[in-house]
Amino acid sequence: MKATIQICTYNRAHLLGRVLDACFEQTVCAPEYEIVLVNDGSTDETPAVIASAQARATCPFTVVNQPNGGLAKARNSGLARSTGERIILIDDDVLPLPNFVEEHLRSHAAHPDAIVRGGAINVENFDDLPLPIWSLRNYSGNYFWTTNVSVPLAKLRAVGGFNESFAEYGWEDIDVGLRLRFAGVKAVVNRRAIVYHYKPPPRASDVEKMLRQARAQARTALQLANLHPHWRTYLATGDNPLARFLHRWTRGAGAARKFRSQIGSSEDDRPLTGRELRAARRLAAEAYFEELERVRRAGTS
Secondary structure, three states: OOEEEEEEEOOOHHHHHHHHHHHHOOOOOHHHEEEEEEEEOOOOOHHHHHHHHHHHOOOOEEEEEEOOOOHHHHHHHHHHHOOOOEEEEEOOOEEEOOOHHHHHHHHHHHOOOOEEEEEEEEEOOOOOOOOOOOOHHHOOOOOOOOOEEEEEHHHHHHOOOOOOOOOOOOOHHHHHHHHHHHOOOOEEEEEEEEEEEEOOOOEHHHHHHHHHHHHHHHHHHHHHHHHOOOHHHHHHHOOOHHHHHHHHHHHHOOHHHHHHHHHOOOOOOOEOOHHHHHHHHHHHHHHHHHHHHHHHHHHHO
């Protein structure tokens, strides 16, 4: 088996069928790759979507069902069931092109020991897709972004897989990327290994979720820094003295109240305007840095 596409899913039944169909419709021969899907305790219609997909699968298709335990734990469950020489990690909200696996394998043939970073084009839906042309606006500096990345399975296992202590949102893939980098694993970019990444327009009802994710990401950022006290960590997380000073100053100036007033009610389902979205993102940044400081104070008290 040359490659494993590994996906973890949680309550994305409305997207999962399309994602799996795209994974089935690859240009490489079916015996050369497999799909390993981990259902991380979904409570929506995901089991029915999976059952339907199993009936039309065109390649080996393994499903792991487990109680919800977070993405890092789900990734490790998928790793344990993977048999491909290369593991291609994607999320449950991306649509790979038909040449996706072929392009990852082509890069690995030229760079057998490397990480291969593919491209992601953000789209608001899967029904009106732009031409699959990668540009710099689609670039991610993440060394190991599991939206679209592959690596020799043995290399990933050699660094211990995913750290399951990352139980909340954020940074579990950055942690793996740092360990692979420090182990000497190089990375190459293949701009033809493309996925469409589902990014619907944020709505007013999403604002509170954005704030919860920002706070969770702050807690896991500190966890990442404790594991890797390195300049690359501080660059990735934005946690540096200047940024902390600026956000402390803006909090003192009442920036959060201003951003809240610009957003208005977050209880309805209306799309955010451009001005409201900018305010929501700034409010999430304030929540992120406020949580960084709160957790630091709690750790030193």
